[in-house]
Amino acid sequence: MIHVTKAYLPNVDKYKSYVDRIFQSGFITNRGELLQELEEKLKLFFGVKHLILVANGTLALQISYRALGLKGEVITSPFSFVATANSIKWENLDLVFADIDKNTFNINPDIINSKITSKTSAIVPVHVYGNPCDIDTIQKIADDYNLKVIYDAAHAFGVNYRGKSILQYGDISTLSFHATKLFHTIEGGAIITNNDDIARKVRLLINFGISGPLTIESIGINAKMNEFEAAMGLCVLDDIEDIMQNRSQIWERYVDKLSSHVTFQEWNVNSNNNYAYAPVVFESEDELLRVEQKLNKMSVFPRRYFYPSLDTLTYLQNGESNDIARDVASRVMCLPQYAGLFTEQQDEIIQAIVNTL
Ligand SMILES: *Cc1c(COP(=O)(O)O)cnc(C)c1O
Numbered sequence: 001m002i003h004v005t006k007a008y009l010p011n012v013d014k015y016k017s018y019v020d021r022i023f024q025s026g027f028i029t030n031r032g033e034l035l036q037e038l039e040e041k042l043k044l045f046f047g048v049k050h051l052i053l054v055a056n057g058t059l060a061l062q063i064s065y066r067a068l069g070l071k072g073e074v075i076t077s078p079f080s081f082v083a084t085a086n087s088i089k090w091e092n093l094d095l096v097f098a099d100i101d102k103n104t105f106n107i108n109p110d111i112i113n114s115k116i117t118s119k120t121s122a123i124v125p126v127h128v129y130g131n132p133c134d135i136d137t138i139q140k141i142a143d144d145y146n147l148k149v150i151y152d153a154a155h156a157f158g159v160n161y162r163g164k165s166i167l168q169y170g171d172i173s174t175l176s177f178h179a180t181k182l183f184h185t186i187e188g189g190a191i192i193t194n195n196d197d198i199a200r201k202v203r204l205l206i207n208f209g210i211s212g213p214l215t216i217e218s219i220g221i222n223a224k225m226n227e228f229e230a231a232m233g234l235c236v237l238d239d240i241e242d243i244m245q246n247r248s249q250i251w252e253r254y255v256d257k258l259s260s261h262v263t264f265q266e267w268n269v270n271s272n273n274n275y276a277y278a279p280v281v282f283e284s285e286d287e288l289l290r291v292e293q294k295l296n297k298m299s300v301f302p303r304r305y306f307y308p309s310l311d312t313l314t315y316l317q318n319g320e321s322n323d324i325a326r327d328v329a330s331r332v333m334c335l336p337q338y339a340g341l342f343t344e345q346q347d348e349i350i351q352a353i354v355n356t357l
Pocket residue numbers: 056057058059080081083084126152154155176177178188189
């Protein structure tokens with residue numbers, strides 16, 4: 001069976017040597033040695049000032065809203081993984097969707113503008129499939145209306161924009177290190193900011209609000225990453241260049257062989273692709289379903305990321321329809337894309353798609 005992705009497993013002996021270190025120290029969680037080592041390495045890798053490791057990418061979003069003291073309405077994209085919208089709703093904020101651009105699949109700044117009211121406190125754009133949003137325009141809107149920007153950068157590990165990490169932009173960027181992501185720590189995530197005050201608040205919030213052995217300073221929750229997860233991150237980080245290189249070849253092959261049959265996402269010209277996903281758009285949902293059926297028969301299981309459009313979910317709905325997101329969601333499918341997918345397997349997938357169309 002071939003799925004849309006496969007969790008990357010590093011060299012097992014390397015992982016075991018980290019596990020030995022954990023057993024020797026006896027320190028298995030609570031800001032241990034390996035977590036600190038991973039934080040330092042990732043900070044250097046991205047060239048960012050603060051990077052705080054957390055238990056997962058969903059808590060990274062929720063804690064970011066708390067750290068920035070968001071209130072009222074928050075504008076986000078209906079074309080994302082459900083955690084983006086759920087995290088806003090979970091924090092009792094009013095969720096407002098702004099439709100996407102039909103070529104980049106990212107939130108459309110003109111539509112953000114039209115959704116701003118006196119109650120708006122923030123924008124949560126998503127770099128969909130790792131493709132950088134229209135960062136300059138979004139920042140201008142945020143400055144004009146005094147709004148916070150939290151980028152859900154769950155897909156954007158290793159993406160640079162105008163020569164620096166995409167994570168440098170906005171008040172906060174968040175990452176997910178779930179097993180299915182390009183870089184992972186089994187479960188995990190990170191909060192990235194250049195602001196000292198925000199970083200301090202985040203560190204309090206992820207650890208029950210505890211600031212010292214005898215001091216509890218504020219409300220907080222438990223969103224800590226443990227040492228076994230940090231060990232996985234250290235192993236995967238060593239291999240990340242190879243992982244991305246392998247994925248880039250898979251990506252190039254899809255583009256090369258499928259460009260005349262399907263549409264690809266329009267990538268931001270000021271940045272690099274990280275090959276986290278291989279989304280293709282079909283002419284119609286019917287066409288997509290026929291391809292999916294054909295692939296399933298071969299035991300190949302691509303995923304309809306992101307279907308359905310989040311503005312169709314009854315518990316998130318406010319009666320407005322985001323027509324472009326709904327249209328793209330009905331026709332887009334992510335093809336198998338992971339380090340270790342063999343060329344012969346990929347060619348069979350490509351051939352099946354071409355034959356069906
Ligand atoms: C994966 C993902 C998340 C959630 O991350 P978890 O680590 O699984 O909690 C949030 N937003 C987007 C866009 C994602 O793809």
